[in-house]
Every structure is written in C-alpha cells, then in structure tokens.
Amino acid sequence: PENYTLDSDESELYFKSGKATGIMTREDIQRSINKRLEEKRMAKMNISKTLLDSLRKDSDINYTTLAGKSDSGIKAGISYGVGFISGILIYMVLFIYGTMVMRGVMEEKVSRIAEVIVSSVKPFQLMMGKIIGIGAVGLTQFIIWGILIIGLQFLLPVIFPELA
Secondary structure, three states: OOOOOOOOOOOOOOOOOOOOOOHHHHHHHHHHHHHHHHHHHHHHOOOOHHHHHHHHOOOOOOOEOOOOOEOOHHHHHHHHHHHHHHHHHHHHHHHHHHHHHHHHHHHHHHHOHHHHHHOOOOHHHHHHHHHHHHHHHHHHHHHHHHHHHHHHHHHHHHHOHHHO
C-alpha cells in the first residue's frame, strides 16, 4: 500500500478479487500487509529492525515440578497423545457397541425370534435387556482396559526412567 497514510487509523485497505477469497489467502494477505505497514511505521519512527528484533526475542523457559524434577516437553506430548487416543477410542467404542445393538435387533427381525420372545416379554424390556447386556460387555471391556492402563502407568517409569 504505497499511498496508505500512516497517520490515520481510519484509513481502510481494500482487496478486490474476481472470486471469493479463501481464509488462508486472506490471512496471507493480512500478514504481508501488516508486515509492510510495520516496516513503514518503523522507518517513520526511526526504529531499527535489529532493535525491534531484540525486543521481540523469546526467552527460554525451563519447566520443573514442585519436587524439583525437570518437566520435559516429551511428557506433555505423551499426555496430549494419550488424551487424543482415548477420545478416539471412546468414539470408536460407541460406534462398535451401537452397531452390536443394531445388529442384534436386525437379527431378531430377520429370524423372527423377536415374535416368539415378544409373546413372553414386552418389546421395551427386550430392548432394555439388549442395551444393558451389551453395555455390561462394553463396561467389562473398559474395566479391563483401565486395569491394563494402570498397570502400564506403574511399568512406564521402570521402562522409561526419563519420563518419570
């Protein structure tokens, strides 16, 4: 923006395009214009680029726990990964057990077992029995996973002492 005035905050820039502009393109344009305007403002205020870079320099932070142990980024990454994978597992389990309930209902419809069972049991009780039964199987599987994960937590510091 060669004719853009730096004095007024009300000066507006316009970008015209033959088609809709994507979000990434908008961000790239915004970033490059802001960088150019920053350079012009720095030149106008007689601020050198090296001075500004020294002001913006990031500092290194060493993270430690209250016990005095070093807290590495690896542990944070592992925690993030475990949370992410756990979320995916829960999502998959919901689909798998939902499919099992649906498959059981479809099997009863096809083989007409439901007609025989419904004569002695109400349909609501039959469906609740299916949901509770398959839910109990899923809960048992989650308990087994929990025991394995807790066991892994105790073994992980032995296998990888740097993560403890």
